[in-house]
Amino acid sequence: MNQPTSLSVNSWDFRSGVLHVGGCSVSDLISEFGSPLYVYDRAVMEGQFEVLRKAISYRPFRLRYACKANGNLTILRIFRELGAHLDVTSPGEIVLAEMAGFHAEHLLFTGSSVTDEELAFVERKGVLINFDSISQLRRYGRRFPHRDICLRLNLDVGAGHHEHVITGGPDSKFGITAEDLPDARQLARQFDLRIVGLHQHIGSGILDAQIFLRAVEPLLEVARDFEDLLFLNVGGGLGIPYAPEDRPLDLAELGEGMTRLCESFCRSYGRRLRLELEPGRFLVGPAGCLLTRVNTVKRTSKHVFAGTDSGFNHLIRHPLYRSYHRIINATREDGPVRRVAVCGNLCESGDLFTHGREIIEPREGDILAICDAGAYGYSMSFPYNMRPRPAEVLVDEGRAWLIRRRERIEDLVALFPPVAI
Numbered sequence: 001m002n003q004p005t006s007l008s009v010n011s012w013d014f015r016s017g018v019l020h021v022g023g024c025s026v027s028d029l030i031s032e033f034g035s036p037l038y039v040y041d042r043a044v045m046e047g048q049f050e051v052l053r054k055a056i057s058y059r060p061f062r063l064r065y066a067c068k069a070n071g072n073l074t075i076l077r078i079f080r081e082l083g084a085h086l087d088v089t090s091p092g093e094i095v096l097a098e099m100a101g102f103h104a105e106h107l108l109f110t111g112s113s114v115t116d117e118e119l120a121f122v123e124r125k126g127v128l129i130n131f132d133s134i135s136q137l138r139r140y141g142r143r144f145p146h147r148d149i150c151l152r153l154n155l156d157v158g159a160g161h162h163e164h165v166i167t168g169g170p171d172s173k174f175g176i177t178a179e180d181l182p183d184a185r186q187l188a189r190q191f192d193l194r195i196v197g198l199h200q201h202i203g204s205g206i207l208d209a210q211i212f213l214r215a216v217e218p219l220l221e222v223a224r225d226f227e228d229l230l231f232l233n234v235g236g237g238l239g240i241p242y243a244p245e246d247r248p249l250d251l252a253e254l255g256e257g258m259t260r261l262c263e264s265f266c267r268s269y270g271r272r273l274r275l276e277l278e279p280g281r282f283l284v285g286p287a288g289c290l291l292t293r294v295n296t297v298k299r300t301s302k303h304v305f306a307g308t309d310s311g312f313n314h315l316i317r318h319p320l321y322r323s324y325h326r327i328i329n330a331t332r333e334d335g336p337v338r339r340v341a342v343c344g345n346l347c348e349s350g351d352l353f354t355h356g357r358e359i360i361e362p363r364e365g366d367i368l369a370i371c372d373a374g375a376y377g378y379s380m381s382f383p384y385n386m387r388p389r390p391a392e393v394l395v396d397e398g399r400a401w402l403i404r405r406r407e408r409i410e411d412l413v414a415l416f417p418p419v420a421i
């Protein structure tokens with residue numbers, strides 16, 4: 001029987017019974033680079049970028065890649081070549097962006113609970129800051145008056161695939177609320193800060209274009225009262241279909257709606273402002289998979305567990321959000337389909353990629369591909385149980401490049417200072 005999950009995206013297919021990603025056999029990739037392994041298909045990232053750029057006909061328009069989704073240096077370089085700007089959230093991401101060849105004018109810093117030291121760092125780098133709170137604005141204005149700034153607003157609209165990723169509304173820590181706007185404007189006047197941008201990000205993993213469009217309306221309403229604006233940033237949050245029943249975001253509906261709203265706003269505003277979108281997941285999510293080898297098959301009275309050499313330390317999305325990721329038996333195109341719980345090698349019962357899924361029955365030694373793992377996979381990984389992180393590989397039309405080496409136990413122990421107690 002064939003795999004019950006379809007290979008919806010891109011050029012991934014079975015050849016001689018082995019899954020090929022971007023033209024490369026996963027068995028060959030594992031032989032060369034080891035298991036577990038993150039694999040990213042360059043063509044998919046470029047395709048996602050182009051399809052989104054074309055969907056929005058409003059100009060000027062800027063795509064700002066939210067590099068928290070995947071901070072691999074080579075991936076940043078790919079987006080720079082495509083003409084992306086960047087959403088950065090920490091000093092570390094600024095350093096990374098510089099290494100990838102971005103300049104200060106390509107970056108917008110959107111931080112949360114930012115310290116004075118961090119503000120000074122971003123200021124020194126000449127990067128525009130998107131202010132998340134009155135406190136941050138006051139502390140910055142005192143030290144760095146006469147600057148251009150952007151405000152992140154929370155206009156009470158939130159959405160997302162899980163409560164952890166809703167970033168607008170009364171329960172969210174993010175943004176300056178409508179109530180606090182007069183204070184924000186007062187501080188801007190006091191310190192001669194010119195508000196050149198307004199920003200909002202309502203949440204993540206949204207598949208309904210209407211939710212975005214409805215959220216933009218209050219932003220445009222507020223924007224009328226700001227006379228110095230150069231741009232409006234409507235955030236990221238564009239979802240991708242993970243489960244077979246997920247319907248992809250209607251990009252035509254999003255693009256047309258966004259264009260219509262911005263055109264009409266700019267007519268009444270009297271000036272054409274730049275529109276910015278800052279997606280992370282949409283650009284990299286479908287491009288990546290985590291390959292992991294099954295080493296233990298265990299049958300209990302209730303379950304068949306396929307135990308792998310990875311774990312939630314490499315991809316935490318299922319335990320954290322109950323997220324669905326397609327799982328394909330990448331080394332067995334045909335065979336009996338069985339319901340299996342795919343688990344990792346960590347000492348936690350919740351260390352599962354799925355609690356139960358029908359896949360071609362995995363045997364020990366098989367390689368599984370956990371799909372749509374390009375966003376918030378490696379970037380949220382950590383070395384729990386002293387288990388190092390996998391290597392990352394970029395595949396491009398049948399060729400493969402190592403783009404981050406596998407972490408070693410020596411890398412982890414190197415963090416301990418030599419203290420004798």
Ligand code: LLP
Pocket residue numbers: 066068069087110165167201203204205235236237238278279280281282317321375376380
């Ligand atoms: N802009 C801001 C200010 C953000 O906070 C985020 C994501 C983005 C843009 C990009 O959002 P995206 O287009 O990727 O949805 N770990 C979660 C997602 C957390 C998103 C955090 N902020 C997950 O795996 O679903």
